Amino acid sequence: MSQAQTLRPDLIAVLEDQGYRITAPRQAIVQLLEHKQEGFTAEEIIADLDSVGRATVYRTIKLLLRAGVVCKLATMDGAPKYSLSRAEHHHHTVCVSCGAVGEFRAATVERLLRGLAGDIPGRILGHRIEFYITCAACLPVDSN
Amino acid sequence: MSQAQTLRPDLIAVLEDQGYRITAPRQAIVQLLEHKQEGFTAEEIIADLDSVGRATVYRTIKLLLRAGVVCKLATMDGAPKYSLSRAEHHHHTVCVSCGAVGEFRAATVERLLRGLAGDIPGRILGHRIEFYITCAACLPVDSN
DNA sequence: GCACATGATGATACTGCATATCACTACCGG
DNA sequence: CCGGTAGTGATATGCAGTATCATCATGTGC
Numbered sequence A, B: 001m002s003q004a005q006t007l008r009p010d011l012i013a014v015l016e017d018q019g020y021r022i023t024a025p026r027q028a029i030v031q032l033l034e035h036k037q038e039g040f041t042a043e044e045i046i047a048d049l050d051s052v053g054r055a056t057v058y059r060t061i062k063l064l065l066r067a068g069v070v071c072k073l074a075t076m077d078g079a080p081k082y083s084l085s086r087a088e089h090h091h092h093t094v095c096v097s098c099g100a101v102g103e104f105r106a107a108t109v110e111r112l113l114r115g116l117a118g119d120i121p122g123r124i125l126g127h128r129i130e131f132y133i134t135c136a137a138c139l140p141v142d143s144n
Numbered sequence C: 001g002c003a004c005a006t007g008a009t010g011a012t013a014c015t016g017c018a019t020a021t022c023a024c025t026a027c028c029g030g
Numbered sequence D: 001c002c003g004g005t006a007g008t009g010a011t012a013t014g015c016a017g018t019a020t021c022a023t024c025a026t027g028t029g030c
Helices: A011-017 A024-035 A042-048 A054-066 A107-119 B011-017 B024-035 B042-048 B054-066 B107-119
Strands: A070-073 A081-084 A091-095 A101-104 A123-134 B070-073 B081-084 B091-095 B101-104 B123-134
Touching (some): A011 A024, A011 A054, A042 A054, A054 A070, A081 A101, A107 B107, B024 B042, B081 B101, B107 B123
Antiparallel strands (some): A123 B123, B070 B081
16 A cells, blocks of 8 residues: 555645645646755745746745645745655754755654753743754765 | 853953954943843844944844854744853754743753764754743743 | 054945735636 | 636735945054
8 A cells, every 4th residue: 555655645635635726836836846855945946937926936835834745944044945744743954065955853852852841941832953964965075 | 261250251352352343332232132131133133222223233243143152043934033142052942922032951962962973864063953832921821 | 643544333225035915817616 | 607716926015134335433553
């Protein structure tokens, strides 16, 4: 079983299930995203799809966010990055050299963090962990 | 060594030591920050100090960043927050209700994260952890 | 004390990301 | 076929942050 889409339950279908219409622009965007799993900015999408207006791109991204299909990642330089979220809960690695965004999961981390509740004043609702790395692709170049 | 200034070694002196001039606007900004340890946005400072121009506020914040006196925190809604960094290395708590930013340290976390090196492809340069919480002040209101 | 070089300032213009507006189009149900 | 609603995109607008630049302050050498 498991159509082996492994974890991508046909993104378009997800939208359809939530009552949204499947339009050409939305299909174009989703299709593009499927090839850009690396982490992308809104402006990137806009640049790649001349046929789709800015407004629609931003609207669609919000749609996908609400649908839980993509996740948002605030970056230091202002422009947030988005990425298709395959796993339920995960964290990000950001290459400081090329900006590529990756995902990882580590159960040990989650367990530990839960144990921290006592150190934190107030009720914990969620957390975020990011690792700043030099990614494999940039390593040879970067480390001289 | 370690003058034990506990952790705030006279912010103005830090700037002076780095060869910057101590001017009225800079003093005004630093003084304001000392009272706003909660985490603040650039625009907040600008609004509070009519006598100081936008440009100068942004310039001074960058100065303080470079001097390591304040630290930057990317937020989901775009406008980054800054806070006086008292401890060397620390992480943040962000109240989703009122936006207040706090700091905490947890050696256990650091130790664990170092152990994760194997799970992360590439060279780890740094990390960031944020907890999203409902802070003590907001709890009664927020939780119904 | 004066002149000059340099640092700092702030008003303004500008850039870039994101949202709001709004007229128009596509689609769906009757 | 018709009307209503969802969706679209051009444009205007908002807002954070940066760049420009004339002006002012500071410090130094004389």
